[in-house]
Amino acid sequence: MTNIIKLLPSNISNQIAAGEVIQRPASVVKELIENAIDAKATHIQLIVKDAGKTLIQITDNGTGMNEEDALISFERHATSKVKTSQDLFQIKTMGFRGEALASIAAIAHVEMKTKQENDELGNLIEMEGNECKSKHHISCEKGTSIAVKNLFYNVPARRNFLKSDTVENNHILNEFLNTALIHNDIAFTYYNNDKLIHKLEKQNIKKRIIDLFGKSFNERLLPIEEEMNSIKISGFIVKAEYAKKNKSEQFFFVNKRFMRNHYLANSIDRAYQGLIPEKTYPAFFISIEIDPESIDVNIHPTKTEIKFLDDKVLYALLHAATKRSLGQFTLAAQLDFNTDKSFEITPIREGQMINTPQTNFDPNFNPFDNNTQSQEGINIKSSFDDSSNWANMSAKGLDNNNQLPFKKEKLGYGSSINIYSVEENLSQNQNYSDKHPEVIQVQNKYIITKTKNSILVINQERASQRILFEKFSNSQYDDISCQQLLFPYNHFFSPSHTSLLLELLSEIRKYGFMIEYQKEGSFNITGVPNNLSSEDAQIVLENLLYEINENNEIAAPKHYKVALSMSKRLCIKEGQILRPEDMLGIVGQLFSSQNCETTPWGKKILHKIEVESIDNIFE
Structure with missing residues (x-):
């Protein structure tokens, strides 16, 4: 009977191992930078092209390798960092498994140049699918340079599953940050598509x-x-x-x-x-x-x-x-326990006259006499002493001309709506017409209105999100205006956010941001949407970029993603007091939208309560 269990060839076993170690181009960057750190490099250069699909090159000035070590380094579990099983419990190096180079060489074309300090010539080794295609001596600098080309060339399924260049570049940048951040004793240089992204000198951690x-x-x-x-x-x-x-x-x-x-x-x-x-x-x-x-x-x-x-x-x-x-x-920046404020007395200048403090009072004022009042006193009689006010407060409606008894203003969603005196407005609204629905606000969170046979409870924030999203996604920015800042300022974004912001700059300007790129992550902000302060504008931009960055794997146009995030950032929030005309505007625009029942994220906007169900409560 023939045997059915066989040892896998080395090229297949290496491809299987590569699936665990090398998941995407960022994995190659991580493994090669860690090898350079273990080689005691003081300067590491990273070069990436086409999000790592075409080229990933790491060059260091570390110890380098001789020809024999360079060849054996491409074998599985070949390492200089672990010699005995006890070493696994005292790991002080970045790498130790001896799988990185073998896994990379199994799924890419790899070119290694390496030279030790005392050697006259270095070594060039070219690998393809774990096979050494060529090796010879060359003249090169001390250290090691590894170029990984055509990643996943022999694993088309894995290559097809790679995300967009933006997503893969963000993963590469994150791996670069994870390493460069803590190794502040090493100088780093990072180029992406021939553009300098970072140049870091040796420096303290801050x-x-x-x-x-x-x-x-x-x-x-x-x-x-x-x-x-x-x-x-x-x-x-x-x-x-x-x-x-x-x-x-x-x-x-x-x-x-x-x-x-x-x-x-x-x-x-x-x-x-x-x-x-x-x-x-x-x-x-x-x-x-x-x-x-x-x-x-x-x-x-x-x-x-x-x-x-x-x-x-x-x-x-x-x-x-x-x-x-x-x-x-x-607290240290706010409190100074060495200073006694009670002794901070302004010294008297020579010849300065000291005036006796004067007090003013009304000798005829009697606080227990309702018929008398101080000339400088404040009339604190409550407007609610007149019981007729309560009747006025319960009256609602339009005037005889079916017009709203308050000034009509264009509803600017996301604006800081002024607090409206509800009692004043309700006392003015009488003879309410059936032409407009009754609207009230509950807990500064919900709008309650009526239809013919039901009552609707509308979440004001979610309704505003739906209205704004449909406007923004249809390129309607009429309600947005920009306020120029008296004192423009520079704001620095992280590298991943900088590259994304540059891509979205034209879209973001449509929302009232006046922003220009300066250099190395610095943007000059000269104007913000009129409903935002400069501090809030920074938060809105950073959260916008984070959300789009996190959802970059979702296939959708950029303007759609920006509209989705901006509708969440610029909408009317829970807790904002709304005037009746604002609530009427929200209700009218909500029912004119394509989907009035759910937000763009699928959350419920309104709840309908039938009059019949209310009748059943009181039976």
């Missing part, structure tokens, strides 16, 4: 954060530091007022390795409780140095998951350190 995320972070960062036994915590958290609705700027590093850990992130989020609104998250850049024997990084091929021997101790330590930093550095 300067590295500012260079990567913008100069605005200079005033946002609060230092955090704690040490106990074999655990040392250092880095920066961000002031509470700069919390965001996403976790894109939360970074953990363990022994200079980027880590994802929702449990430990919760310890920091909890420290901000009471300081930030719900569903917002603080940014942080925290490095944890810990004994390698207390952790296990050999969990997943990506090496971003780490198990701790006692994560509860680390949780408590992070929480306490964050609370202390928030208390110490936030």
Whole structure:
């Protein structure tokens, strides 16, 4: 009987392994940069073309390799970092599994140039599908340069499943940030399609954060530091007022390795409780140095998951350190305990006359006599003392000419609507006509109106979102106007947001933003929509870019995505007091829309209550 179980050929087994290690072009960037760091490089250059599909090249000035080491490095589980099983419990390098180069060479064309410091000539090795096509000596600089071309050329299914260039470039940029951020002792250069994205010199960690995320972070960062036994915590958290609705700027590093850990992130989020609104998250850049024997990084091929021997101790330590930093550095800027304000008396100048303080009063004023009133007193008699006012308040309707008894204004959605005196308006509305529905606002959240046989309860925020979305998606921007800022300002965006904002600049300007690109993530903002302050405009832009970035895998036109996000940002919010004409405008435009029942996200806008069901309640 013939055997049916056979060993797979090396090229097939390497392609299978590559599926775990190399998931997309960003995985190649991560593995090669980590190899360069382990080679003790002081400068690393990354070059990417066509989102990594055509070329990914990493060049470093590290130790380099001789010809024999260069050839064997493409074999599976070939590594210089682990020699015994005990080394797995004392990992201090970025890589250790020996799978990266073998996995990359299995699914791409790879060209390696490498040279050690004392060698006269370097080595050039060309690999294709794990086969060495050529090798010879060349003249090159000390270090290693690896060019990965035509990624997934022999795995067409994997290549077809890659996302758009924008999505893949964002993943590459994130991997670059995850590595460059913590290795501030290494200079980095990053080119994408021949355009310089980042040029980072050796610098302290705070300067590295500012260079990567913008100069605005200079005033946002609060230092955090704690040490106990074999655990040392250092880095920066961000002031509470700069919390965001996403976790894109939360970074953990363990022994200079980027880590994802929702449990430990919760310890920091909890420290901000009471300081930030719900569903917002603080940014942080925290490095944890810990004994390698207390952790296990050999969990997943990506090496971003780490198990701790006692994560509860680390949780408590992070929480306490964050609370202390928030208390110490936030209050320190506001309080000065060395100054006694009661002794800050303006000195008397020579020859200055001192006047005796004077008091004024009405000797005839009697607070118990209703017939007398101080000349300077305030009449505090309540308008509700007249019982006829209550009758007036319950009257609703239009005047005899079927016109609204208040000034008609164009409804500008998202505008900061002035508080309208409901009692004043209701006392004026009489002889209400059936031509217009009755409308009232409940809890500054719902609009209640009637139809012939039912009552409608409308969520004002969701209704506004639907109205705005249909206007924006149909390129109707009539209700939007721009206010020029008296003091224009520069705002810095993260690299991923910068590239996305440049793509969407023409669309975003239609919404009232006057914004121009300066350089290296800096945008000059000279005007914002008239319903936003400059601070709110920054938040709106950052949240807009984050949402579009997160949903980039959804196939939809750019103007559609911007309309979707802007309708959420510029709509009337819950808690805004509406005038009757505003509510009538919302109701009328809502029922003129294509879909008056749900928001663009599928959430319910209105609820219908039949009169018959109300009658049943009182039977």
